[in-house]
Amino acid sequence: MTATASAGLAGGTHVSPAEPRPGPDSLVPHHAPPAQRPSRGRPYATGLVTLWLSVVVLLPLAALAVTSTEDGWGGFWSALTAPSALAALRVTVLVSAVVALLNAVMGTLIAWVLVRDDFPGKGLVNVLIDLPFALPTIVASIVLLSLYGPDSPIHVHFNATRYGLVVALAFVTLPFVVRSVQPVLIEADKEVEEAAASLGAGGVTIFRRVILPTLAPAMISGTGLAFARAIGEFGSVVLIGGNIPRHTQVASQYIQQQIEIDQPVNAAVISVALLVIAFATLFLLRIASSRSLRRETAS
């Protein structure tokens, strides 16, 4: 036990520069060594990753959970079920769900056009898709406010309405579905579609039976990520949303308000609720995408 540990230790510290060379050689012919290597080979790396995750993710989350129950479970429950808190969560989930579905359709369509069609300026559009990722979200809010706000040049007033929230969130979550569907679509075998067509399948049937099953895992994960991002979004809705309690106030704005009025426990409780929703979303996503992946490989 100690021998292997010290060997691993030595491998981790001194021999590691030379290690990549024998690594690939042994990797290619038999698959036995790599199965063992990840578990024992790098105790430092595993330790470092654990420490890093603890400090960066787990400890803050634990502290948040502790803060949220500072007033006991009764306090937690009453903070969670305060009508304005529930309303904020409801608005958040509702608008995020609408945006996620919108993204599922439009994102897939955009990815399709970008992969299958050729048109002038395609490269530019491709770059444009990533802009919402790179752009500070508050900039999105200002942009939308100047277009749909009280001084709207096109006389469309989305300011302080749920439409405003949808537009803002659709803007910032645009890349998720596009970027997860696009690579799958590039990899997808076009001949299968052609074969289906030559066997007499119509466009709708081909889409439903051939294309959709291939894209589904990517669409689901992209949509889920968009949803998870949308429920926590703050910057893009802060100016266009109006922050009207029970109408357009989203959970992140409610949290900020509770901090400003010195109710940190309420803020922590709603944060925990958001966290749970986000975690559940990602968890369901894993299950859904692995299941549809399995179904696809089985068929």
Add this chain to the structure above:
Amino acid sequence: MSRATRLTATATALAGAMAMTACAGGGSSDTSTTSSSSGAQATDAAKVSGTISLYGYSVAKTAYDKVIPGFTSGGAGQGVQFQQSYGASGDQSRKVAAGAPADVVSFSVEPDITRLVKAGLVSADWNASATKGIPFGSVVTIVVRKGNPKGIHDWDDLLKPGINVVTPNPFSSGSAKWNLLAPYAVKSDGGTNPAAGLAYLSSLITGHVHVQPGSGREATETFLQGTGDVLLSYEDEAIAAVRAGDPVEYVTPPQTFKIENPVAVVTKAKNPTAAKAFVDYLFTPTAQKLFAEAGFRPVDPTVAAAYAKDFPAPQKLWTIADLGGWASVDKDLFTKDTGKVAVIYDKATK
């Protein structure tokens, strides 16, 4: 069992957190001692220099945008750098109480300074001088859309059916407290009939206030972006909006409330000499004129007389002293969970 696991979890998290704060504490105290000693050297070398960190309430920015250049370009504060932070008065006060490095605080309401006195960050005699620590003020006004389409002229007009009133959240904003105290003082006849005052506030808050902006500035933004028929605000904020060409106008009701905005030096200031010099400067005629030009009512009688036409005197101007002073008003009306206005507000916005 579940309680036990939760306890362990709490203990683990606590231990971790304590370890982290211990490290952080050591680190930050090290840096603060070095920087304060270097600050002391700097103040020794030149009479007034270095950086002043100013924590102000949101709307005060308009005033300091004029007054700070007046201080730094004149003889007294030449070369002084300013680090300014503005936000909801209560929020700013809590930040300073929690250790934000402020030299000078300029809040909307006295209780936000009292919090720092209790925390040992502002000397107890900060308002003992003749000026009472109040370098400028204003009055509560009613801001309406241009042309006053809803015909709002007095406090009763706010309770007309369908009128949507924008006023910030009194738990974070000082402006909100002034805004609510104004009709309270009017309706309760200076506090002699509290029930009438509270009845007015109850119907106002329950039936007409639908948004809760964090600060006076945020309330103005909300109003300018199209929410509401009426904005309750400082007269100076209304003047600033009109001057900026925003499509609004303001009505000062016949009876309203005198706003007094306090300023104090923080005892743990890194640059106490400059901080003191700056606060003293605020009371000079030069600075008082700059306040008046920014739309704030000056306290210097001579300057106030010179700018009298900009600041018409209402028929009756109630003051916080009429209601018994901030200590009792804040405790009676605004204490979290028990104050009479706090309860009304909580019930309406829960």
